[in-house]
Amino acid sequence: MAGLAAAFGSGAMTNSIAELEFTDVILATGTNTTENHPVIATKIKRAVRQHGTKLVVIDPREIDLVKYADIWLRQKPGTDVAVFNGLINVIIAEGLYDKKYVAERTEGFDSLKAAVAKYTPEYVEKISTVPAEDLKKAARIYAKANRASIIYAMGLTQHISGTDNVKSTANLSMLCGNVGIEGGGVNPLRGQNNVQGACDMGGLPNVFPAYQQVANEDARKKFETLWNATLSGKPGLTIIEMMNAAGRGDIKAIYIMGENPLLSDPDLHHVKEELQKLDLLVVQDIFLTETAVLADVVLPSASFAEKDGTFSNTERRVQRIRKVVNAPGEAKPDWEIIAGISTKMGYPMNYSSAKEIFEEISKVTPSYAGISYDRIEKEGIQWPCPTAEHNGTKFLHKDKFTRGLGLFHAVEYIPPAEVTDKEYPLILSTGRVIYHYHTGTMTRRAQGPSERCPESLIEINPADAAKFVIIDGQMVKVTSRRGVVEAKACITEKSPQGTIFMNFHFAETAVNLLTNSALDPIGKIPEYKVCAVKLEAA
Amino acid sequence: METKVNVTIDGNEISANPSQTILQVATNNGIFIPTLCHYQNTTNVGACRVCLVEVENARSLVASCCMPINPGMVVRTDTKAVRDAQKMVIELLWSSGDHNCLTCEQNGQCELQNLVYWLKIEKPRFEIETPGFAIEDNNTMISRDLNKCILCGRCVRACNEIQVNEVLDFANRGSHSKVGPAFDDDYIHSNCVFCGECMQVCPTGAITCKMAKFAGRPWELTKTRTTCAYCGVGCQMDIFTNNGKIVKVSGNREYGTPNEGSLCVKGRFGMDFIQHPDRLTKPLIRRNKKDDLKEVSWDEAYSFIADKLSAIKKINGADSIAGLSSARCTNEENYLFQKFMRATIGTNNVDHCARL
Numbered sequence: 095m096a097g098l099a100a101a102f103g104s105g106a107m108t109n110s111i112a113e114l115e116f117t118d119v120i121l122a123t124g125t126n127t128t129e130n131h132p133v134i135a136t137k138i139k140r141a142v143r144q145h146g147t148k149l150v151v152i153d154p155r156e157i158d159l160v161k162y163a164d165i166w167l168r169q170k171p172g173t174d175v176a177v178f179n180g181l182i183n184v185i186i187a188e189g190l191y192d193k194k195y196v197a198e199r200t201e202g203f204d205s206l207k208a209a210v211a212k213y214t215p216e217y218v219e220k221i222s223t224v225p226a227e228d229l230k231k232a233a234r235i236y237a238k239a240n241r242a243s244i245i246y247a248m249g250l251t252q253h254i255s256g257t258d259n260v261k262s263t264a265n266l267s268m269l270c271g272n273v274g275i276e277g278g279g280v281n282p283l284r285g286q287n288n289v290q291g292a293c294d295m296g297g298l299p300n301v302f303p304a305y306q307q308v309a310n311e312d313a314r315k316k317f318e319t320l321w322n323a324t325l326s327g328k329p330g331l332t333i334i335e336m337m338n339a340a341g342r343g344d345i346k347a348i349y350i351m352g353e354n355p356l357l358s359d360p361d362l363h364h365v366k367e368e369l370q371k372l373d374l375l376v377v378q379d380i381f382l383t384e385t386a387v388l389a390d391v392v393l394p395s396a397s398f399a400e401k402d403g404t405f406s407n408t409e410r411r412v413q414r415i416r417k418v419v420n421a422p423g424e425a426k427p428d429w430e431i432i433a434g435i436s437t438k439m440g441y442p443m444n445y446s447s448a449k450e451i452f453e454e455i456s457k458v459t460p461s462y463a464g465i466s467y468d469r470i471e472k473e474g475i476q477w478p479c480p481t482a483e484h485n486g487t488k489f490l491h492k493d494k495f496t497r498g499l500g501l502f503h504a505v506e507y508i509p510p511a512e513v514t515d516k517e518y519p520l521i522l523s524t525g526r527v528i529y530h531y532h533t534g535t536m537t538r539r540a541q542g543p544s545e546r547c548p549e550s551l552i553e554i555n556p557a558d559a560a561k562f563v564i565i566d567g568q569m570v571k572v573t574s575r576r577g578v579v580e581a582k583a584c585i586t587e588k589s590p591q592g593t594i595f596m597n598f599h600f601a602e603t604a605v606n607l608l609t610n611s612a613l614d615p616i617g618k619i620p621e622y623k624v625c626a627v628k629l630e631a632a
Numbered sequence: 633m634e635t636k637v638n639v640t641i642d643g644n645e646i647s648a649n650p651s652q653t654i655l656q657v658a659t660n661n662g663i664f665i666p667t668l669c670h671y672q673n674t675t676n677v678g679a680c681r682v683c684l685v686e687v688e689n690a691r692s693l694v695a696s697c698c699m700p701i702n703p704g705m706v707v708r709t710d711t712k713a714v715r716d717a718q719k720m721v722i723e724l725l726w727s728s729g730d731h732n733c734l735t736c737e738q739n740g741q742c743e744l745q746n747l748v749y750w751l752k753i754e755k756p757r758f759e760i761e762t763p764g765f766a767i768e769d770n771n772t773m774i775s776r777d778l779n780k781c782i783l784c785g786r787c788v789r790a791c792n793e794i795q796v797n798e799v800l801d802f803a804n805r806g807s808h809s810k811v812g813p814a815f816d817d818d819y820i821h822s823n824c825v826f827c828g829e830c831m832q833v834c835p836t837g838a839i840t841c842k843m844a845k846f847a848g849r850p851w852e853l854t855k856t857r858t859t860c861a862y863c864g865v866g867c868q869m870d871i872f873t874n875n876g877k878i879v880k881v882s883g884n885r886e887y888g889t890p891n892e893g894s895l896c897v898k899g900r901f902g903m904d905f906i907q908h909p910d911r912l913t914k915p916l917i918r919r920n921k922k923d924d925l926k927e928v929s930w931d932e933a934y935s936f937i938a939d940k941l942s943a944i945k946k947i948n949g950a951d952s953i954a955g956l957s958s959a960r961c962t963n964e965e966n967y968l969f970q971k972f973m974r975a976t977i978g979t980n981n982v983d984h985c986a987r988l
């Protein structure tokens with residue numbers, strides 16, 4: 095979430111889930127909320143149906159939320175920055191922005207203004223196909239609201255311009271004085287259950303817990319003392335850099351806890367080759383996943399229902415999980431396994447419970463300092479929670495941004511890394527469906543959801559189906575410059591003309607065989623949402 | 633703040649906000665008024681007429697769920713007229729359905745059954761005539777037996793007003809009114825997304841959890857509160873077990889934020905992976921690249937990994953080792969994992985699939 099961190103000083107969801115139900119305007123972009131965060135979607139739908147909230151949807155797909163929207167901007171995939179610059183252009187041109195807020199709480203407005211000058215509604219229409227009048231309408235709805243919230247998810251970030259896309263949302267929100275107020279903000283909806291917590295805890299190559307930089311000497315000294323160890327100040331590799339380094343032979347061993355990169359990484363063929371080159375691959379998981387099959391050591395871990403601990407949800411709320419049943423066979427909680435290996439390597443970790451680890455976390459993580467198992471027994475607490483008396487923080491950046499002043503970023507539209515051509519005339523976009531989760535390891539072993547969604551479908555617009563002579567339910571072959579997959583066609587208006595959509599839950603139609611591993615240079619997020627493909631009957 | 637008004641309920645002087653209903657004021661003050669169709673945070677429809685009370689100077693009994701209080705109102709919840717009317721309503725409901733508690737999954741937590749008992753009804757004075765609907769049993773998640781439906785409309789309001797999925801409605805065909813998706817479709821053939829909200833709010837055994845059928849009586853189950861592991865919403869939920877086996881999952885309104893008792897299909901019906909036979913149960917090692925994975929003890933696995941990692945670190949340096957922590961594991965585990973990579977191994981090569 096580098097985009098938000100750059101603009102505000104913190105990358106987390108600024109506001110709370112509950113606020114969505116009682117705000118004036120919600121702008122949803124790159125989030126298929128009803129499928130990916132269904133319970134958040136209920137609040138958005140209630141807001142619209144029961145509390146008079148206006149909903150603006152910006153999405154190439156005709157997602158379910160469109161049914162509830164006051165206005166829907168259907169941009170060409172990958173043109174988000176142009177659309178946001180267009181909205182900002184209109185708001186500035188019509189003098190609808192919050193001048194006092196911009197003057198007092200932000201910096202960089204002039205460069206933003208200069209950058210968006212050329213993004214007139216007519217120019218944006220040419221790039222994005224969004225009608226100029228609709229763009230103006232949406233801009234006015236957003237700008238005239240007292241409180242307006244922006245929500246987004248992977249549909250915005252999984253682009254080569256992902257970080258710029260996020261900066262654009264931050265620009266728009268600050269321009270209208272929406273950051274730091276209840277019901278406002280810029281709100282990334284986190285996909286996996288504990289992405290927020292994994293980041294907070296320092297599961298990232300450049301930071302210790304609570305985003306303390308490894309390159310910062312004071313931070314490092316502090317952790318060296320706390321952990322009684324010598325620490326490296328050199329930021330590490332991101333997941334895709336790791337895989338590439340493994341391919342070059344620079345990385346010799348990878349220890350994977352509870353991830354299945356073989357199904358979730360772009361450009362799958364490479365990942366498999368790279369993992370096979372390792373001297374040691376250790377995979378710790380609850381099932382023998384596609385990745386675990388390649389491992390030298392497979393360690394059976396306990397599922398979330400078989401252990402105690404905490405997750406931090408997308409609104410920064412730290413909540414308990416509790417042991418419901420015993421783990422099967424000899425499976426153990428992940429923390430016990432890590433401690434076991436570490437102790438064998440001569441760095442003893444003698445924790446007797448998850449609670450004891452949490453006590454250490456609150457000591458070294460300033461934003462978690464006031465949180466304890468006792469305090470979150472009945473209701474989770476939202477960080478930052480600096481002291482045991484503090485009640486947690488519903489929304490961030492009140493009166494002052496984490497970085498001081500909010501920073502506008504002048505961002506330019508750049509076309510996707512891979513554009514369509516004669517040979518590969520269609521855009522492929524990927525995502526999830528409500529019945530499954532991530533790589534399907536869990537949901538595909540759940541009877542109900544699998545019954546409702548037993549196979550991967552390729553969603554194709556009727557016009558494209560006619561062009562490529564494909565009928566509903568027929569098996570089709572999708573080919574990109576990297577690979578081929580086959581699946582059943584589903585002809586639907588949901589997909590815009592020129593774009594097909596697939597989900598990535600199914601190993602047998604592994605859509606990431608097709609996707610492009612071109613990375614956003616800052617966020618290091620692969621471009622899952624746009625790649626060029628061709629389509630034919632199988 | 634609204635100025636409070638005074639009312640008397642069953643002889644108790646109570647001061648309350650004038651926008652509240654008699655039912656709300658009574659409930660907030662510990663006075664029980666039975667209800668069936670009422671469901672908090674959905675429209676009050678006054679359909680079931682179980683919540684009747686006597687209001688001084690009113691011409692007839694009034695439905696307390698729909699009646700706002702007035703200054704000086706005098707209310708009685710427990711007169712003979714009230715009880716007779718309630719009995720009549722319950723006996724009619726009883727006799728117009730197939731309420732066979734012997735095999736009903738809702739037995740022990742059925743609100744109709746509870747009211748029959750509470751009103752001390754031995755048997756209905758009317759002949760039992762069941763509508764003869766076919767039981768809807770063609771999906772693995774939710775089963776519906778509309779012969780047990782009392783047409784309270786909670787499911788319809790839950791689907792439309794809580795989840796806003798807009799699937800359910802009343803359909804009127806001849807004498808048989810019924811609830812369900814449009815065009816009389818089954819759930820599985822409709823737009824239903826199997827959030828299960830309707831099942832959670834149904835007061836009787838008309839909508840029940842199919843997986844929980846015959847898996848344990850309500851009083852045999854153990855309930856554990858936890859957080860859903862599927863998405864970033866972090867819904868609070870109860871997992872019910874019987875003798876160490878997971879029986880079902882339910883939302884719980886008492887837990888409040890972030891989901892106020894709602895769940896989605898994954899949280900409610902997606903938990904059978906936990907006790908799936910494919911689960912890994914023993915550490916496995918492949919000593920040579922060509923071998924198969926073989927079961928070993930934990931101690932052997934730990935030693936194997938520790939020796940290999942130490943050797944690689946010695947020869948190629950700590951930065952030739954990398955680790956992936958997990959957005960699916962707990963905070964405690966992510967903390968420990970990065971501590972292991974940084975302090976034990978000595979590298980910052982740690983990331984997870986947040987970007988993916």
Ligand code: SF4
Nearest residue numbers: 791824825827828830
């Ligand atoms: S399961 Fe959910 S969507 Fe389906 S009918 Fe019930 S409330 Fe509506």
Ligand code: SF4
Nearest residue numbers: 781782784785787834
């Ligand atoms: S199915 Fe249940 S909730 Fe729905 S109307 Fe019938 S009794 Fe009420």
Ligand code: SF4
Nearest residue numbers: 860862863867896899
């Ligand atoms: S129940 Fe559904 S919405 Fe709630 S956390 Fe689980 S997956 Fe997310």
